[in-house]
């Protein structure tokens with residue numbers, strides 16, 4: 001464990017300087033590295049030496065990025081991926097065998113859900129689901145072949161909160177690998193390993209980049225498990241590019257200040273919406289009205305940057321709200337400097353039946369706001385005019 005504070009590690013964790021004594025870390029845009037002689041090459045390939053061989057395995061920029069995330073999450077080791085989904089898929093592919101079983105929260109990121117329902121069954125890996133408010137029921141879902149317990153918190157897009165401590169206890173009792181997608185919280189707000197998670201995954205595309213520029217993913221955690229993930233990945237090729245790692249490592253330097261401000265803005269928007277006459281309800285982890293408010297206070301430093309609310313009047317009023325938006329963006333990303341609004345029922349989740357949507361907390365009028373770093377008064381003015389026109 002690092003003895004520095006979070007912000008200090010974020011800024012000061014960096015590669016050794018080159019002969020040029022640069023202050024800011026350079027970009028190592030190289031696919032491979034050279035060896036001194038045959039013996040150096042042999043020792044490197046047999047892993048007697050820890051060194052860079054080929055950028056599909058490791059690269060200085062990706063190593064720096066991974067080291068920072070490990071310090072932030074309190075993890076032993078990690079590996080960086082081209083995207084968040086590459087991190088999710090490679091983690092499952094590396095840790096599971098044919099015939100294994102997953103227990104997962106029902107509300108998970110859309111592509112993760114598709115992985116569980118469409119692709120993992122090809123290798124005879126099945127998944128059972130629990131509702132976010134039925135964590136007590138998890139133990140009934142565990143089978144002799146269950147290997148992984150999976151969850152995201154807060155969830156997308158309904159902003160539900162799962163009790164990580166409870167999940168950690170269940171995983172330990174049944175000897176399961178607890179995998180947590182910590183994308184919505186970032187390590188600045190929430191550290192799942194402290195509650196018993198074995199692997200923590202991020203889509204670095206979101207708040208870690210925070211500026212909507214590059215895709216990236218990372219998985220960190222227990223050394224023995226990361227070793228399996230690394231070996232799978234070094235042979236199958238989902239590695240993060242050095243350029244993206246360079247961008248993302250610099251993004252991490254400002255993660256704390258950015259996320260503080262995102263959360264401050266989101267809390268103000270949530271407060272404003274809670275008393276709005278055209279809004280049925282607001283979901284934000286640090287609002288007292290949130291069903292898991294106490295859990296959120298226990299495991300999160302602040303409430304995050306995602307606010308969900310229900311516009312009165314169903315699907316059509318949700319679509320109308322989107323059409324009236326002027327400043328905010330209609331976009332599929334989140335965790336950007338620019339505030340983004342989406343209407344899941346008519347877009348990302350439109351293929352689900354109404355019943356299935358309600359199971360994951362997506363009512364017809366639900367709007368998700370990824371609150372950005374504009375002045376919050378301008379964001380509130382935009383949302384306010386869109387609600388009342």
Ligand SMILES: *Cc1c(COP(=O)(O)O)cnc(C)c1O
Nearest residue numbers: 083084085109181183203205216
């Ligand atoms: C975006 C996202 C992912 C996937 O990340 P990509 O970088 O888009 O592949 C996974 N999990 C969550 C919670 C996300 O929000």
